[in-house]
Amino acid sequence: MNLHLEKAKVxxxxxxxxxxxxxxxxxxxxxxxxxxxxxxxxxxxxxDDSEVMQKxxxxxxxxxxTVDVHHAGTAMRFLTAFFAVQDGKEVLLTGSSxxxxxxxxxxxxxxxxxxxxxxxxxKEGYPPIKIKGRKLSESQVALPANVSSQYISALLLIASxxxxxxxxxxxxxxxxxxxxxxxxxLLDEIGVKTSFKNNIISVGHAELVKASRLTVxxxxxxxxxxxSIVALSEIGTRITLSSYKKNSLQGDSALAxxxxxxxxxxxxxxxxxxxxxxxKNDQQAKVSYQLNNCPDIAQTIxxxxxxLGVACDLYGLHTLKIKETDRLEALNAELSKxxxxxxxxxxxxxxxxxxxxxKNIAIKTYQDHRMAMAFAPLAxxxxxxxxxxxxxxxSYPDFWSDLKAVGFxxxxx
Numbered sequence: 001m002n003l004h005l006e007k008a009k010v011x012x013x014x015x016x017x018x019x020x021x022x023x024x025x026x027x028x029x030x031x032x033x034x035x036x037x038x039x040x041x042x043x044x045x046x047x048d049d050s051e052v053m054q055k056x057x058x059x060x061x062x063x064x065x066t067v068d069v070h071h072a073g074t075a076m077r078f079l080t081a082f083f084a085v086q087d088g089k090e091v092l093l094t095g096s097s098x099x100x101x102x103x104x105x106x107x108x109x110x111x112x113x114x115x116x117x118x119x120x121x122x123k124e125g126y127p128p129i130k131i132k133g134r135k136l137s138e139s140q141v142a143l144p145a146n147v148s149s150q151y152i153s154a155l156l157l158i159a160s161x162x163x164x165x166x167x168x169x170x171x172x173x174x175x176x177x178x179x180x181x182x183x184x185x186l187l188d189e190i191g192v193k194t195s196f197k198n199n200i201i202s203v204g205h206a207e208l209v210k211a212s213r214l215t216v217x218x219x220x221x222x223x224x225x226x227x228s229i230v231a232l233s234e235i236g237t238r239i240t241l242s243s244y245k246k247n248s249l250q251g252d253s254a255l256a257x258x259x260x261x262x263x264x265x266x267x268x269x270x271x272x273x274x275x276x277x278x279x280k281n282d283q284q285a286k287v288s289y290q291l292n293n294c295p296d297i298a299q300t301i302x303x304x305x306x307x308l309g310v311a312c313d314l315y316g317l318h319t320l321k322i323k324e325t326d327r328l329e330a331l332n333a334e335l336s337k338x339x340x341x342x343x344x345x346x347x348x349x350x351x352x353x354x355x356x357x358x359k360n361i362a363i364k365t366y367q368d369h370r371m372a373m374a375f376a377p378l379a380x381x382x383x384x385x386x387x388x389x390x391x392x393x394x395s396y397p398d399f400w401s402d403l404k405a406v407g408f409x410x411x412x413x
Contacts, residue, residue, distance in 0.1 A: 021216030086133030178251030292316025
């Protein structure tokens with residue numbers, strides 16, 4: 001499905017948007033709920049990724065089965081660790097053609113060091129993998145500190161079920177610390193003992209945890225597109241989003257501070273909603289951000305800067321090359337079509353000031369949900385086409401209907 005977005009304007013009278021739970025928090029809690037079934041979760045994400053997790057975790061009574069995670073990278077990594085500790089169960093874990101190009105070796109090697117039995121079915125170091133679940137008695141493992149935080153979180157989430165807990169040493173400079181801290185905070189919340197000192201993370205063994213009802217905070221990554229919409233709108237534009245915490249566990253909550261540079265003010269209310277308001281237009285001529293703690297908002301920021309005519313340098317983006325697509329090259333290609341002067345390296349993006357935007361350009365999304373959503377706010381500046389618009393279901397299925405509700409006009413083509 002391709003969508004043609006007409007040049008848009010936000011209707012301030014219809015600007016309340018409810019965003020479901022964070023995909024990152026939901027997927028962690030779903031795995032913990034599978035390990036400790038008496039946990040209850042509210043405000044679960046309705047994303048494709050979370051539905052994949054739920055479906056995979058429902059068939060635990062089967063001794064042998066195939067689990068297909070499609071494009072869900074988080075599910076692939078978390079489930080690799082989860083199935084490794086399911087004693088007596090055998091699983092073939094596979095995914096889409098793109099998933100078979102995304103590396104899993106670092107996590108597999110770490111699990112093997114702990115005693116897991118995992119083999120590659122096709123290409124060494126990549127899915128699909130066969131996992132024969134067993135009890136893991138080893139308790140010490142080391143990983144390079146700059147790997148994807150999902151590898152680290154996958155190990156931490158199963159750690160309390162290891163016979164002797166886990167001591168994980170991270171070697172070098174750590175990236176994506178907020179996602180690691182999110183995992184540890186959720187473990188602490190259900191009563192699992194953890195510590196994070198210097199580069200060593202320890203998680204204690206826990207056969208049982210305290211019964212808990214946990215509410216998932218709404219997804220800050222999804223909020224990023226609304227920040228972009230407000231930033232690209234006229235002064236006085238307001239959007240209300242629910243439900244968010246000022247002391248969020250999500251690294252992408254850095255949005256609230258970053259978007260002050262683009263004239264967007266964030267006001268937190270007592271009922272956990274936030275109001276985004278465009279309060280000024282005098283943004284800086286050039287901005288620079290280190291995004292290693294929140295790389296998922298890089299696409300949104302790059303497109304916002306382009307739409308505002310602001311030059312930017314974005315750093316800490318090395319993990320974007322192994323996402324649903326190579327996001328740096330995808331941004332390079334699509335922003336260039338719109339008239340941007342842009343260059344990328346293996347870990348950074350550099351955008352020059354551009355005052356004119358090409359109209360009615362078809363944006364290729366590369367089967368990447370964030371490409372579709374990051375570019376959609378540009379309809380506030382020029383009409384454009386979003387190809388394969390249905391990819392948004394991976395993380396934000398209601399995205400297009402929410403945009404229509406606040407005044408965006410779009411047609412299938």
